[in-house]
Amino acid sequence: MSIRVAIADDQELIRDAFARILDAEPDIDVVAEAGNGAQAVDAVRAQRPDLLLLDIRMPVMDGIEAARRVCASTTTRVLMLTTFDEDEYVYESLRAGASGFLLKDVRGPQLVDAVRVVAAGESLLAPAVTTRLVQQVVSLRPATGPEADALGVLTAREREVLRHLGRGRSNAEIAADLVLSEHTVKTHVSNVLTKLALRDRAQSVVFAYESGLIRPGADG
Template identity: 65%
Template sequence: MTIRVVVADDQELVRAGFAMILAAQPDIEVVAESGNGFEAVGAARTHRPDVVLLDIRMPGMDGIEAARIICAETPSRVIMLTTFGQDDYVFDALRAGASGFLLKDVRRDDLVHAVRVAVAGESLLAPSVTRTLVAAFTSGRAVRPPRTELLTVLTERERETLRLLGRGLSNAEIATTLVVSEHTVKSHVSNLLAKLGLRDRAQAVIAAYETGLVIPGQLGDAEPDLD
């Protein structure tokens, strides 16, 4: 299967470099390049790519708004491009439907891997990145009351799987923690995503915090009261 990609970045050299790296892969085709959010949305609507690489900060329409439209109107997976450590909008991008993010100084092999991982529906958030994102989110925004009512549709195992996802664990690590097979974990993940109406694991991380399953700054996360 050929993975079709749109690359959107207002810096021509960055955009061209990413496109060149991806186009050199036998299983990846770059179907369009865009210099701003409006162009990125248009390219996504026209080409219906599997993945859109989308810079967060672009003139006209920024990457977050573009991601919101692309994720709402197309099945494309969106990967945000950012200079992490200076960008305060990563969490907003994930909430908009993005599947994860990459640093602009990403290594060649990691860029290619990320595109393939996004198509497979896996998470692009390493545990350390997850913790950093949540810390940035909670330090810059008021913490709202947890939406525990969302958890009532999940089984006990699905809630536990969501909690571990929120802490940044991989499928293998969740399987070890729960003493089950990776296949069982994949089933739990698939079920909880469907029940909560989530696109992927990145949005599951957000849900784990919004429902109170994971509490920023606490290592031992308690099960929230569902009553």
């Protein structure tokens, strides 16, 4: 079964370039294109794609609000298109439910791999970029409220796993650090996401910082 993709970007050249790259793959079909956030939401509701490639800055409705609406009302996964100077926008996109972010100057093979990874249910988070992002944004936000309170539903081991998720680590890396099998780590990750009602690993990164479990500058 093919991965059905929608592309939303106000720059037609970028939409066309991404569509050509993805349509050339035998397991990917571009089923819709949109030039603004409102069109993106309508396209997702009409076509129900598996994944939406979504630009952050667009007219009529920006990508953050579009991501929030898509993630709240559909099962379509969202992969944000961004540039390095949009940290806070990326952070808000993750909070809205996006499964990761991709730089607009991405090369073709990396674009294809990213679509496959996110469509398969994983998140696309580069640890170095994620760390820089939360250092600059989350450190300005107090660790209070429902996120901090919700940590009480986790076991000590699950909190440990969440801390590693917040650092952008893979299951294999977590298993090595905690001396556990990858299968056990996968079970802990699933429990964490379920107990905290998180959509995926991307939201776990945001949660780990907003809850105060990780403090920017203190947890390398």
